[in-house]
Amino acid sequence: MQANVSVRRFNPDEEDPKSYDQEYQVEVDENFTVLDTLIKVREEIDGSLALRCSCRASICGSCAIRVNGHAVLACKTRVSEHLSEDGSFRVEPAGNQPVIKDLVVDMNPFWDKLRAVEPYMQPSMPEPEAEYLAPNDVMLHLVDVMGCIMCGACVSDCTVLEIDKNFLGPAALAKAYRFVADTRDVEDDKRLKMYNEYGGMWDCTRCGECVTVCPKGVAPMERIMALREKAIEAKIPTGSYDGAAYGYRHSLVFEDIVSHNGRLDETKLVIKTLGMFNLPKLIGLIPVAMNAAFRRKMPPLLHPAIPGVGQVRRIASRINAIKKEAAK
Amino acid sequence: MYSHDVLVLGAGLAGMRAALEAAKTGANVAMLSKVYPVRSHSNAAQGGINAALTDRGDDWTDHAYDTVKGSDFLGDQDAIEVMCREAGQELINLEHMGVIFNRDEEGHLGTRAFGGQRKARTFFVADITGQAILHVMFEQILKYNVRVYDEWYATTLIMDGNRCGGVVAMEMRTGDIHAIQAKATILATGGSGRVFEPSTNALICSGDGMSLAYRAGAPLMDMEMVQYHPTTLKGSGVLLTEGARGEGAYLINTKGERFMEKYAPNMMELASRDVVSRAETIEINEGNDIDGCVLLDCRHLGTAKIMERLSYIHEISLDLVGVDITKDPVPIRPGVHYQMGGIKTDIDGRCWDPNGAWKGVEGLFAAGETACVSVHGGNRLGANSLLDTVIFGRRSAIGAMDYASQNSHLNFSENDWVNGEKAKLQGFLDNDASGDLVAKLRMDMAVAMDKGLGVYRTEDGMQEALQAVQGMRERFKKVVVQDKGKSFNTNLIFALELGCMLDCAETIAIGGIERKESRGAHSRTDYDKRDDENWMKHILLRQGDGGEVTKEYMPIVVTQWQPEERKY
Missing domain, CATH: 3.50.50.60 (FAD/NAD(P)-binding domain)
Incomplete structure (x- = not known):
């Protein structure tokens, strides 16, 4: 069958370089991947098309790009599943990273952020003569995180990075989690404090995009949430970054409100998280509230409890009892 | 400089x-x-x-x-x-x-x-x-x-x-x-x-x-x-690990025979790679093939073992040829692998x-x-x-x-x-x-x-x-x-x-x-x-x-x- 692929291109060698779209017609079959298609374009039609690729088997992480607006590994994505009714699909470079040429993006910020989490094991010293002992289930759990191939698909579609370049991002934080969860690494405390800072674990908004687009099932957001749990357990959230303290309180208040009312009261959530008497912060939120009201997105001021809230409260108290039991 | x-x-x-x-x-x-x-x-x-x-x-x-x-x-x-x-x-x-x-x-x-x-x-x-x-x-x-x-x-x-x-x-x-x-x-x-x-x-x-x-x-x-690896995927020729056979997977031909019996009766599927690749080539040349391939059969290993130890080849078999190795044998053939x-x-x-x-x-x-x-x-x-x-x-x-x-x-x-x-x-x-x-x-x-x-x-x-x-x-x-x-x-x-x-x-x-x-x-x-x-x-x-x-x-x-x- 014939596929029309529209490729977002960019040539830095031009005098006044601008992005533009170019269409190619390619004969594809049922099993054709997006990568097969792009390679065919590059090899048979237009040798100037730049993209990174190598292994063709979703292990080297080179070919993360956007297909129809979402980040994918080109070699893992079948064309037939992305064709529109008129037999076309759209390819763009990965997002949140500057474009070098066509589908090739600058990954230096990606590696810099990876570097920032101290991405290497820091075990107890001196080293034993043989291996460090470690339970197999811990190692098996880590296999899922080590499955990360650093393709940057999560970074491409991260909604926080879109507005805050300072965020460490899903890949670096998933890597960070790999060390905190590794029983052989003994620097959990130092690490959790480090990841607790501005740009760290509390700046994820839990949109879930990284989980959706990760081609290897690493589920970075879930690793970030696990980091938060560990930080809370270790009573870390008292660092220099007030976002960390608020993040922790936000989770407690969230639970408190839902278990009393059966639903979330967003106004109360904000006020209780920041603190009733934290006037500077609360005043600072007035423009946000006005903007929300203007766009008719202001939550209602009154939140009556849902019908049958008693059941929700019973569930909440059961959970608390179980937690207490587990803590013993 | x-x-x-x-x-x-x-x-x-x-x-x-x-x-x-x-x-x-x-x-x-x-x-x-x-x-x-x-x-x-x-x-x-x-x-x-x-x-x-x-x-x-x-x-x-x-x-x-x-x-x-x-x-x-x-x-x-x-x-x-x-x-x-x-x-x-x-x-x-x-x-x-x-x-x-x-x-x-x-x-x-x-x-x-x-x-x-x-x-x-x-x-x-x-x-x-x-x-x-x-x-x-x-x-x-x-x-x-x-x-x-x-x-x-x-x-x-x-x-x-x-x-x-x-x-x-x-x-x-x-x-x-x-x-x-x-x-x-x-x-x-x-x-x-x-x-x-x-x-x-x-x-x-x-x-x-x-x-x-x-x-x-x-x-x-x-x-x-030049080494020919015995188990490379039909089509793209991507590798499926020898670890599959290490964990006990079989090689079978269209007749359903574990043909390695004929070529390496002691080590069977775990004979060295040149030996297994030659055996597969003979089977394929003798017509015991499907589209130039024989089959790697992992089914008897069970889903749990496959997902713990062979999850990546499970993933690529599914992605590239649409075969779920927990349910079906996957077509493979010898392919160039190593110098x-x-x-x-x-x-x-x-x-x-x-x-x-x-x-x-x-x-x-x-x-x-x-x-x-x-x-x-x-x-x-x-x-x-x-x-x-x-x-x-x-x-x-x-x-x-x-x-x-x-x-x-x-x-x-x-x-x-x-x-x-x-x-x-x-x-x-x-x-x-x-x-x-x-x-x-x-x-x-x-x-x-x-x-x-x-x-x-x-x-x-x-x-x-x-x-x-x-x-x-x-x-x-x-x-x-x-x-x-x-x-x-x-x-x-x-x-x-x-x-x-x-x-x-x-x-x-x-x-x-x-x-x-x-x-x-x-x-x-x-x-x-x-x-x-x-x-x-x-x-x-x-x-x-x-x-x-x-x-x-x-x-x-x-x-x-x-x-x-x-x-x-």
Whole structure:
């Protein structure tokens, strides 16, 4: 069958370089991947098309790009599943990273952020003569995180990075989690404090995009949430970054409100998280509230409890009892 | 000018292990790679890494014997002894760096069985062992702040007479050409699998280092020894790990027979790779195939085991051919996988130095698949390649630092080398549109090589392939590079890679024609027996000044294992 692929291109060698779209017609079959298609374009039609690729088997992480607006590994994505009714699909470079040429993006910020989490094991010293002992289930759990191939698909579609370049991002934080969860690494405390800072674990908004687009099932957001749990357990959230303290309180208040009312009261959530008497912060939120009201997105001021809230409260108290039991 | 004591080309496992060793001692070391380090093809090693740990009741001499036998007695036994003796400590080093490894019930490192070995001594991380080790090695590179020339492509070695003094390389992002001075240069650029089609190898595996060394006057050794892996996926030829058979998977033909019974009654599916690939080829030729494939059957292993230990091949089988290996057998066939031959080195990575005389290129070192020490001889055992990379990566760094400490930089004119290279590259860009496209020429070469130098070979077939490849050298001069730009011109890089592949292809064919016997992966129907009387020797090929190929021989080093009949 014939596929029309529209490729977002960019040539830095031009005098006044601008992005533009170019269409190619390619004969594809049922099993054709997006990568097969792009390679065919590059090899048979237009040798100037730049993209990174190598292994063709979703292990080297080179070919993360956007297909129809979402980040994918080109070699893992079948064309037939992305064709529109008129037999076309759209390819763009990965997002949140500057474009070098066509589908090739600058990954230096990606590696810099990876570097920032101290991405290497820091075990107890001196080293034993043989291996460090470690339970197999811990190692098996880590296999899922080590499955990360650093393709940057999560970074491409991260909604926080879109507005805050300072965020460490899903890949670096998933890597960070790999060390905190590794029983052989003994620097959990130092690490959790480090990841607790501005740009760290509390700046994820839990949109879930990284989980959706990760081609290897690493589920970075879930690793970030696990980091938060560990930080809370270790009573870390008292660092220099007030976002960390608020993040922790936000989770407690969230639970408190839902278990009393059966639903979330967003106004109360904000006020209780920041603190009733934290006037500077609360005043600072007035423009946000006005903007929300203007766009008719202001939550209602009154939140009556849902019908049958008693059941929700019973569930909440059961959970608390179980937690207490587990803590013993 | 950029200047380093030790410059490592390639950032896969061998390259990173070398750079790490040098960095730990505080040496002025840098790595240069055409891809980001974690993109390297060491990633694709799935099954594991071999080591005989004495506290498990294993013995390195058993491992060494299995390796010698696996090599069909072509491996140099002194080198094999070094590798197997140091394997245990290096495995522990990897664990200490942070490699996660599957464990046994007490939390010790766990093992799985692998082909051609009498004991389970393969340590593994599910079926992503290469990736797991590569990424941890990269963590160490970050820890020690090693300078990496990311996405730079080395186009030539800087030579003065017989001495290498660095490289000329293109910074791909800008297209700028630079000279990098180095007292010692280590080639760790991987294999040449793209010389064939189909191949398990990544698109970057174009034998660049072998070609760089060859053009600089270094000999390539035993190039005819190309491993066909028994289980490569129908279509794309992507690898499915030997670990599947290590965990107990069967090979079956269309009649549902476990055909390995006929060919290797003791080891069955876990005979060495050359043996299994030949068996599959016979089955396919006899018509017991489906579309040129036999079947890998994992169903009886159960979903739980498959998802814990073989989850990656489950993923790619589903992605690439739509087969769920927990429910159905998956079609596979033998496919080009590994180059046992390569740049002749000694056990310290030198290219090469018998007692103070540099008989290849002085100041040049090599490690990993691009090198030929030779530990794999005629056939590499599964899970010995990862081991080879870390052992000889480390050793070559020690050798290179030693050399750098005793020698100064080579004096050369940076401008001359840079301008000379620019002119050469411009030559490609100036070709008009009348010639072949790069991809077309590569495919013609790769198909010719597959036809002439497949699992079974004949004089006529190999001659035909050689003539085809030599003919392509003329076409290559006129190859069309459509992209005329400077920045990230991958089209130009592919053309340069193709030039490297042609060097590899030619030496593979010449080596094959030269070796008039069947040994390891080199199976000739016209000389179907191993001939220890005449061929217990390596074949070394050098490029003469006029481009002609000269042949030399070297005896195989035998320490304690005399050649014997090889049965599995």
